Amino acid sequence: MSTIKDVAMRAGVSISAVSKAFNNYAEISDVTKERIFFAAKELDYIPNKSAVELSRGRKPYLGLIVKDLNTHNTFDEHMFRLLSGTHARACEIGQELIIFTTPQIKQFKQTYVEFCKHHSLMGAIVQGVGDDDPYLEALLESTIPTVLIDVEREGAHTAFVTTDNEKASSDAVDLLVSKGHKKICHILGHPASEVTKQRENGFISAARRHMLDDIHIIPGDFVEDIAYANTKKILQIHKDITAIYAASDLMALGALRAIKEEGLVAGKDIALIGFDGLKALEYTTPPVATIFQDFYGMGRLAVDTLQQIAKGLPFNGKNFVPFTMLHRGSI
Amino acid sequence: MSTIKDVAMRAGVSISAVSKAFNNYAEISDVTKERIFFAAKELDYIPNKSAVELSRGRKPYLGLIVKDLNTHNTFDEHMFRLLSGTHARACEIGQELIIFTTPQIKQFKQTYVEFCKHHSLMGAIVQGVGDDDPYLEALLESTIPTVLIDVEREGAHTAFVTTDNEKASSDAVDLLVSKGHKKICHILGHPASEVTKQRENGFISAARRHMLDDIHIIPGDFVEDIAYANTKKILQIHKDITAIYAASDLMALGALRAIKEEGLVAGKDIALIGFDGLKALEYTTPPVATIFQDFYGMGRLAVDTLQQIAKGLPFNGKNFVPFTMLHRGSI
DNA sequence: TTGTACGCGTTATCAA
DNA sequence: TTGATAACGCGTACAA
Secondary structure (H helix, E strand, O other): OOOHHHHHHHHOOOHHHHHHHHOOOOOOOHHHHHHHHHHHHHOOOOOOHHHHHHHHOOOOEEEEEEOOOOOOOOOOHHHHHHHHHHHHHHHHOOOEEEEEEHHHHHHOOOOHHHHHHHOOEEEEEEEOOOOOOHHHHHHHHOOOOEEEEOOOOOEOOEEEEEEOHHHHHHHHHHHHHHOOOOOEEEEOOOOOOHHHHHHHHHHHHHHHHOOOOOOEEEOOOOOHHHHHHHHHHHHHHOOOOOEEEEOOHHHHHHHHHHHHHOOOOEOOOEEEEEEEOOHHHHOOOOOOEEEEEOHHHHHHHHHHHHHHHHOOOOOOOEEEEOEEEEOOOOO | OOOHHHHHHHHOOOHHHHHHHHOOOOOOOHHHHHHHHHHHHHOOOOOOHHHHHHHHOOOOEEEEEEOOOOOOOOOOHHHHHHHHHHHHHHHHOOOEEEEEEHHHHHHOOOOHHHHHHHOOEEEEEEEOOOOOOHHHHHHHHOOOOEEEEOOOOOEOOEEEEEEOHHHHHHHHHHHHHHOOOOOEEEEOOOOOOHHHHHHHHHHHHHHHHOOOOOOEEEOOOOOHHHHHHHHHHHHHHOOOOOEEEEOOHHHHHHHHHHHHHOOOOEOOOEEEEEEEOOHHHHOOOOOOEEEEEOHHHHHHHHHHHHHHHHOOOOOOOEEEEOEEEEOOOOO
16 A cells, blocks of 8 residues: 555655645646656555544544344335435535444443544434434434434434424325215324324324314334234224324235225225335235335435534524325225 | 543553553553543543554455445345345444445446555445446455355455355245146346346256246346236236246236236236245235345355455355245245 | 653645 | 645554
8 A cells, every 4th residue: 555655755746745736735736746646646546544534633424323224024115215315415425424223322332422423423314213212312412413314303403304294194184085084093103203293193183174073093003013903903893984094104004904804995995095105015905005205315305404514504403305195096 | 522642641641551551451550540541531532543543554444335225216125134234243243334336436436446445445245246347357356355245256355145046046946846837937137137147047957857848938137017018928928827936026026917917816827936035025915925035144144254354264255145935825 | 560752644834 | 836844643662
């Protein structure tokens, strides 16, 4: 591995000349510049990153902290999309990205700030901290630029990016009502998750607006089997339910199973709509309608927002990424 | 940000004493050690990574190079699983991981070696280089430890990790034959992909072994719609086909659509089996049988193999990760 | 057991 | 326009 010294020797100039040439300083003649680059090519010189960092004293990395990467027994599409978007945007603006998981961080037994400093993070995009997580408070109080995914909390150095869950939920109800449904059942996500409450709120407020007086709300915990079991139960008790709105696609799949087992046909006897936009819902019979969340765009926006915060520029703390209603055979 | 100097001052010792304390040198008394750690805690001192790297001259990162992270309009489960496994294992052994995409690398206009050196990579796990990619040769000739995913090529510093595609393919045929099928159609993947050939070979050799004389092989290019169109065509021509084996799950989904449109029932009139283990295939009607590839395990194994190579230890260049036949209603 | 001093590769300040 | 040279924070022979 050749160094700046070698290049300087080879080109017959000083070390600082090489440094200047590589950092686009104006105060260097084109002739020497060319000589330097030629020598550098010959030696295939590449600036040592550690040295650059040390010398510049920068904190160059962007941290993406996700809840878990090892849940290989469930759907991870949204996580992957978030990762994709974050990565893509980070690349575009030349930000290096390091990925961590929440458990991994907790094992360090460090505070959030310590962790970021230790890993030279200029800031972090954080997914998967629960609303009740003690970690969240520490994070909000820190001066490290932070962007939260799907947790609507703001701070002096903290913004969030999310889907407008309440609006999306409300739109789902509007859609069902427009198709003539009045007796609707909502399957809740996990109670500790903030989005669960937002989706529930959206559901309730829209139901009120439409003056629906026969709605049902059942727990689902974002778990397919729980949604399945509870859907089955309620369908047996309340045979007049004509539509089900699940707070996640996975739960919608559970509900679909229950619907079939009850001898009903989704899209005919009963309407079904989910939330997320999982690909799998395109392939069921019938294909299940859903609200597509743009996690890819969320990742991109999170990166840009983080950049704003880091630069000390004014930023808007609340960022909603547009969602899309995917109409399919189930409604 | 406090430095080693501050800690030394605070603890009333020299700089090197602090360094030694933090690096578990035996030659330091427990008393001073304790004093040092106490001072370090007070100042919440954290060693500067750039400085450590520079001083030690290490190449500490593990690179994971994947084909693309931005294909948010298709299934990415395998990529995500690979990422998960790699990340998990890297964490366990304390290896920092950086993720790159092939296009991202190519835009650097550097050779493989240059790229690795530039990013201080101790080695790389590489996915998504085609068999005909000129990049592949450069990679095989380099002295940088490398593990290829799904490309069966070895080198002095290069190993690969993959599913035993030929065996899996052969097993699929065995399974279909055991169910009484004799007229089987195989849908090929993309011709440039090595796994396509392996799966085809497995299919052909098994067909020969069972002396099947009425087999069909049609292109699918790993694309759902192509598989759909070609399946439809062949089903119309050869009405006696009783089983379809698709070289990917996505194509199996296309085939399933074609089967339905032809008025046939998968699992009854015609058997269908895919390859990959996508979750979506659990939710179709009927659920589609498939060969599950353990990409999570592949990621883990790749990390370990890379470690072996990097240490200069003998390594086995060919690593096959076990696959699993998932029997479902479609067969 | 502890401390001094140099080197790692780079940037940046200040003379020349 | 160039070139010495002092940082940057740390590890480590070597000396004490």
